[in-house]
Every structure is written in structure tokens, then in C-alpha cells.
Amino acid sequence: MERIKPSEASTPASKWDQLATDWCPVARALSVIGDRWTMLIVRDCFLGKSRFEEFQKSLGVTRHVLSNRLKRLVEDGVLERNVYSTRPLRYAYQLSEKGRDFAPALVGLKDWGKKHMPIRKPAAA
Amino acid sequence: MERIKPSEASTPASKWDQLATDWCPVARALSVIGDRWTMLIVRDCFLGKSRFEEFQKSLGVTRHVLSNRLKRLVEDGVLERNVYSTRPLRYAYQLSEKGRDFAPALVGLKDWGKKHMPIRKPAAA
């Protein structure tokens, strides 16, 4: 009956982090910006947004998750956190060069969405 | 003290589904292929894979999630489920035209990953 084969696990590393070391560049890219919200945050940056509240209102994502994603994006060098006000001390999240280089990928997504995902009405009440 | 403002919710529609009706084509695209694994499945399709076991081995994703994603991709018209064997009755998941049209976006991601996410070793034991 021993159909079981536990397999020799080694570094559990959350499956998602493992992508960062994948042989495929697409997978490695996704390990950074492949999250549900992350790519939309980057999009918003391209649209000129840069502040916590702006992202939050635009996306409707929970503040907790937003905080998390921004932190990651900064760590990964996609965004830079710059002080835009010292008095209350506020930061602006802005695209780094790495982030700006993401434009072509975003355009590819935009074109595909435009062609294959026509606008639908949000479920008429 | 009434700082609370419950807000008038209407259609809970899981936040992620709401993206399908977003004004932005990028968001609408992501509502379909924006999931962690979904884009990698599509990538695998471009690499010639088409069967359940192939995806499962390639990605290491759980069978449950894979089953789910494939179902969605077929529903959304990105993949087609074609019979490749009637005797044991087996299906092959293959790119539709809509799916093949995703190539440019994937290339964009690939280029970005290649440039900005150099290969790292998987955490030397």
C-alpha cells in the first residue's frame, strides 16, 4: 500500500520566491511583479501616481497589502522611496530606471487587453 | 466617537473579478492572466507543453490549483481543450488565437527579466 513518497524537501521558500531562481526570465520577472496588485501599482506609477493614498484609492486594495507590495517593490529596486515632505515626513514612490524599463511589458499587456478584453459593464444592478 | 463608516457594499464580487470591468486594459488583461501561475502556464504552452502532467511537473504547482487555472483559461478563451486520445479519453490544452496573441506581452516580460533579473543560484545549501 505504500503509495506514499514524501520526497526530500529542502528549502520550503514559499514556492513564489523559488521563481526568483528559475531558469526562465519570464518566471524571474514574475517573482517580482507577478503579484495580483504589484503590476497595477507599477501601472499607476506610469500614470503619475506616487503616493500611498493615491494607490489605495485607485486600486481599492487593502492598506495592509499595499504597504507590503510597496515595500517589496522598493526592495527589488523597481520603485524608489523619496522624501517629498520633511515636515510631516512623507515619501513618494517613484519608478527607478528598472521600473521605467518595464514599460514595454506593460504596453504588451495593454495591447492584449485592448484587443481581447473589451469593456464590459460592471454587472448592471 | 462614531469614526466608523460601514460603507454601502453592493456586489462583493471578489475584488479580482472586478478588474474584468476596469477602465484600464491592463487591469482587464490581468483579470484573466494576472494570476501567479496562469502566466506561467501560458508560457509553457508557448514552449510546446499541452498536458496536465507536463504543466504540473514543469511548474510544481499543486494539482488542485493547476486544474483550476486550466479551467479558467479555457473559459476565458485563452486555451482550447482538445481531445488527443479517445480511448483513455485525454485532453490537450492548446493556445487559441487569443492565447497566441499574448506572445508580445510575454516577450516584454522575458526581456525585462533577462535584463533586470539575472540568474541567481537557488540558495546554496
Next chain:
DNA sequence: GCTTGTACGTTCTATTTCCGAACGGAGAAT
């Protein structure tokens, strides 16, 4: 025949993540 192997899922439970809302702090405005 009976067991083993392959291909495709489905089902189960424990863990992780996410959502929704409230809380907190620091200054600005009224």
C-alpha cells in the same frame, strides 16, 4: 487474473494570505 504504471483530475486538512475595518501618530487646518 492481478498487480503496476500512466494520465487527469478531485478531495481532504493545515497553513498562508487577503479582506474589511479599526487604530495610531504626526502634523495642518478650522
Next chain:
DNA sequence: ATTCTCCGTTCGGAAATAGAACGTACAAGC
């Protein structure tokens, strides 16, 4: 002094995911 804006953090419940086993259907080997 109270309210408002901005930027997060914290909390409890809901949902998704991971990991492994199970089920089915057929084919092949003994």
C-alpha cells in the same frame, strides 16, 4: 481643541494555497 489628511499597522474572519492522498480509466507486465 477638535477635525482633517496622510501613512501606515494591527486584528479577526474569510478565502486561497500547499501538500498529500484518493478515484477513475485504461494499458502493460507477470
